[in-house]
Amino acid sequence: MARLLIAALESKGNIITIPSHLRCYLRGSSLAEFNEARENSRDEFARITREWAASGGGDLWLTYHPYYRAPDLLGPDVAKQFGIPYVTCEASYAAKRDNDGWKEQQAVVKSAVRQAALNLCFTNRDRQGLSAIVTSSSLANVPPFIVVEPVSSGDHRAASPPEHLIAVAMMRSGVKFDSFKFLAAALALLPDVPWHLTIVGHGPLAEAVRELFRVFPEKRLRWIGEVAPEAVSDYLRQASIYVWPGCGEAYGLAYLEAQAAGLPVIAQAAAGVPEVVVHGQTGVLLPEGDIAGFASAIRRWINNPAERAVFGARARDFVQSERSLEKAAQRLHGLLSPLAGRVKCLHG
Helix, strand or coil: CHHHHHHHHHCCCCCCCCCCCCCCCCCCCCHHHHHHHHHHHHHHHHHHHHHHHHHCCCCCEEEECCECCECCCCHHHHHHHHCCCEEEECCCCCHHHHHCCCHHHHHHHHHHHHHCCEEEECCHHHHHHHCCCCCHHHEEECCCCECCCCCCCCCHHHHCCCCEEEEECCCCCCHHHHHHHHHHHHHCCCCCCCCEEEEECCCCCHHHHHHHCCCCCHHHEEEEECCCHHHHHHHHCCCCEEECCCCCCCCCHHHHHHHHCCCCEEEECCCCHHHCCCECCCEEEECCCCHHHHHHHHHHHHHCHHHHHHHHHHHHHHHHHHCEHHHHHHHHHHHHHHHHHHCCCCCC
């Protein structure tokens, strides 16, 4: 997402530089680790200050995804030092972190978003969290987006078997593995349906994921493993339905990629998934934990390819018209350009 943001900003003529590669991610809530990160950030601040004093620095500082485990220990201080606007993108705040050992780390996040001239929110969940500590005037929505490939002539989806399902995901612990368990449980309810599943992805729990699906005949499964990001669309275009439960998903760009390829989505109405899939229009979003409902939705679309095709066409149109990089670039330009007039020019 950060790379997409850079591409969107550059498409409007902005010059993007990355002034620091300091990593502020905190593995735990230990104050010793946090203090070490702060010390490292002070050294980086001194270096950036020297370099910007000589070069003139930038006109705006944007930090992507500050949260309690990765507070921004540089941006607010640099922005103050040089009198430039500070902006966050996909910042998150949850009051519960103040009471579970992360209070000091989250205090940095709270101070940063309050200083920000603008906080760009990718999901309503993030916006609701931030609205507890800042005014609505400092919040703006920027829906998740992707680079959309041109649509080829004809409907290739008509030739795709309606029973061809696909999922794209990392195979790691936590919510990703939870989604694999959910998907396997749903497919187990469809022994009489001729489904075929392609799984694209790899990770540390690859063998454990395979074990979940060993109850099914091998001919039902196609394991692709890890592929280059640009190759994922080739596999999506060979399928007809995107099936990924989305347990705890922040939002999931893979959902947008699938819809851009003309695939309707079956998922849960969980976490940030509703930000990228329109229930009843581009996909079906089931209540969280509704394994039977998930299976029923798969059965319905395999048995009704005409309805599935209508959803797929709407999914493709949705991404092309509302979630393209070009659309996001226009949105970002409109939000950030007015801040240029608030820059205090200290050098030159």
